[in-house]
Amino acid sequence: MQLNFNDAKEHISKAVLVGIVTKDTNACEVEKELDELARLLDTAGGEEFARLVQNKDTPDPRTLLGSGKIWELSELCRNNGIKLVIFDAELSPSQIRNIEDDLGGDISVIDRSMLILDIFALHATTGEGKLQVELAQLRYTAPRLIGKGMELSRLGGGIGTRGPGESKLESDRRHMKRRIVALESELTELEKNRMTMRASRDKSQIPQIAIVGYTNAGKSTLLNTLTDAGILAENKLFATLDPTTRKLKLPCGETVLLTDTVGFIRKLPHHLVKAFKSTLDEAVYADILMVVIDAHDDEARAQLEVTETLLAELGAAGKPTIYVYNKCDLGISPELPSYIASNEDPNRVVCAISAKSGEGIDTLLTKIEEIIHQGKSKVTFVIPNSEQGALNILYKNATVENIDYGYEGVTVVATVDQKVRGMLKKYDVNRPNEVEEF
Numbered sequence: 001m002q003l004n005f006n007d008a009k010e011h012i013s014k015a016v017l018v019g020i021v022t023k024d025t026n027a028c029e030v031e032k033e034l035d036e037l038a039r040l041l042d043t044a045g046g047e048e049f050a051r052l053v054q055n056k057d058t059p060d061p062r063t064l065l066g067s068g069k070i071w072e073l074s075e076l077c078r079n080n081g082i083k084l085v086i087f088d089a090e091l092s093p094s095q096i097r098n099i100e101d102d103l104g105g106d107i108s109v110i111d112r113s114m115l116i117l118d119i120f121a122l123h124a125t126t127g128e129g130k131l132q133v134e135l136a137q138l139r140y141t142a143p144r145l146i147g148k149g150m151e152l153s154r155l156g157g158g159i160g161t162r163g164p165g166e167s168k169l170e171s172d173r174r175h176m177k178r179r180i181v182a183l184e185s186e187l188t189e190l191e192k193n194r195m196t197m198r199a200s201r202d203k204s205q206i207p208q209i210a211i212v213g214y215t216n217a218g219k220s221t222l223l224n225t226l227t228d229a230g231i232l233a234e235n236k237l238f239a240t241l242d243p244t245t246r247k248l249k250l251p252c253g254e255t256v257l258l259t260d261t262v263g264f265i266r267k268l269p270h271h272l273v274k275a276f277k278s279t280l281d282e283a284v285y286a287d288i289l290m291v292v293i294d295a296h297d298d299e300a301r302a303q304l305e306v307t308e309t310l311l312a313e314l315g316a317a318g319k320p321t322i323y324v325y326n327k328c329d330l331g332i333s334p335e336l337p338s339y340i341a342s343n344e345d346p347n348r349v350v351c352a353i354s355a356k357s358g359e360g361i362d363t364l365l366t367k368i369e370e371i372i373h374q375g376k377s378k379v380t381f382v383i384p385n386s387e388q389g390a391l392n393i394l395y396k397n398a399t400v401e402n403i404d405y406g407y408e409g410v411t412v413v414a415t416v417d418q419k420v421r422g423m424l425k426k427y428d429v430n431r432p433n434e435v436e437e438f
C-alpha cells in the first residue's frame with residue numbers, strides 16, 4: 001500500500017511517541033515499552049521523532065494526558081511539522097477525537113493497537129491472513145477513524161489506516177456491520193478448511209510441533225535452519241503472519257511436523273487474538289511446543305512471561321515444551337536461566353541454540369526425540385466397539401489405568417507417550433487442554 005502524502009511525505013512518517021507513567025507502572029518500564037513502540041513504528045515504515053512521557057497516576061479520561069502536556073505535544077508537533085502522534089496506551093474513539101481536537105490542525109492520533117494492525121495489514125499475504133486483518137481493522141480501527149469525516153480521505157494510506165480494509169474504513173457503519181458479518185462467515189469457512197487440513201495431519205499420526213514465541217525471537221529462522229523452509233525471516237516485528245508447516249526427519253528416523261506461527265507481543269489486543277484465532281490454534285492443536293526466546297534480549301524474561309500468558313489464554317499451556325534459548329551466538333541475558341531452571345518438570349526442557357549459526361541444533365533434535373519418546377500423559381480415549389484394534393494398540397504400547405465398557409464403545413484411561421497419543425488422536429477426548437501431563 002502506498003503512502004499518499006506527496007509534499008508532506010517526509011514529515012508524515014515521523015511521529016511523536018507518547019507514554020504515561022501511571023501508578024501501575026514505572027518510568028523504566030514505560031521507556032522499554034516505548035522502545036518497542038519505536039520498533040513497531042520502524043516496521044510500519046515510520047520513524048520516531050521524539051518521545052513525550054507524563055507521570056500521571058490516573059490518566060485523564062478525556063485525553064489521557066493533562067491539558068498542559070497536550071499543549072506541549074501540540075507545540076512539539078507544530079514546530080517540527082510532525083503530523084502523527086502514537087499513544088502507547090489503548091485509546092477509545094472519543095479519546096482519539098478529543099486529543100485530535102485539542103492538538104488542532106491536521107495532526108493524526110493513533111494508538112499502539114492501530115499501529116500493530118497496520119503492520120499486520122502490510123504483512124498479510126494469504127487470503128485468510130488478509131481477511132483476518134480486515135476483520136480486526138473493522139472492529140478496532142474503523143470506529144476510531146469514523147467521525148474524522150472527510151479528513152479520512154486526506155489520511156489516505158497513512159500509518160494506522162492501511163490495509164486490506166482500507167477502502168472500507170471510509171464506509172458508513174451499516175455497511176461496516178454487513179462487511180463484518182460477511183468476513184466472519186468467510187473466515188468460518190476457511191477455518192473449516194483448516195480443521196480438515198488438521199484432521200488429515202492428525203490421521204498421518206505424525207507428531208506436530210508448533211514453534212511459538214515473542215515476535216522477532218527467531219522462529220522462522222529456526223524453521224528455515226531445520227527444514228530449508230525458505231520463509232522470510234527479518235529483523236522486523238511480525239514478519240510472519242501466516243503459519244507454515246514443514247516436515248522434519250529426526251536423526252532417529254522418525255518424522256515430525258513443524259509449524260511456524262505468528263509472534264506474540266505484550267498488550268496484544270484482545271480483538272486481534274480473536275481475529276487470528278484460527279491461525280493461533282496451530283499452537284493449541286500441536287502435540288509439543290517449541291517456545292523460541294531471543295535469549296540475548298534484555299527483555300527476554302518479560303517476553304517469555306507474555307508468551308506463557310498468551311499460550312495459557314489460548315488454551316495451549318501444559319503441553320510438553322522445549323524452551324529454545326535462541327541467538328546464543330550473541331550471549332544470554334543473565335536473568336533468563338534461573339527463571340526456567342526453577343521449573344523442574346521433565347516435560348519442560350531448555351535448549352540453547354543459535355538458529356543462525358546452527359550451534360546447538362543437534363542437541364535440540366535430541367531433545368525433540370526425547371520428548372517424543374518419553375513425554376507421557378494420562379489420556380481418556382473413547383473407542384467405538386467396531387474399532388477394537390485401537391484398544392489392542394493401547395494394551396501393547398501404553399499403561400491402561402481404567403477401562404469401562406459402554407453400549408457404544410469403550411472408555412479407556414491410559415498413560416501414553418506422544419507417539420501412541422498421536423496414533424490414537426481421533427479417540428482422544430481430552431484434547432486440546434484437559435490432559436494431565438506428567
Ligand SMILES: Nc1nc2c(ncn2[C@@H]2O[C@H](COP(=O)(O)OP(=O)(O)OP(=O)(O)O)[C@@H](O)[C@H]2O)c(=O)[nH]1
Pocket residue numbers: 214215216217218219220221222232233234235236237238239240241262263264326327328329330353354355356357
Ligand atoms: N544473531 C542471531 N540472529 C538471529 C538468530 N535467529 C534469528 N536471528 C535474527 O533475528 C531476526 C528475526 O528472526 P525471525 O526468524 O524473522 O524471527 P521470528 O520469530 O520469525 O519473527 P516474527 O515472524 O516477526 O514474529 C532476524 O534478523 C534473524 O536473522 C540467531 O540465532 N542469532
Ligand SMILES: [Mg+2]
Pocket residue numbers: 219220221232233239240260
Ligand atoms: Mg517469523
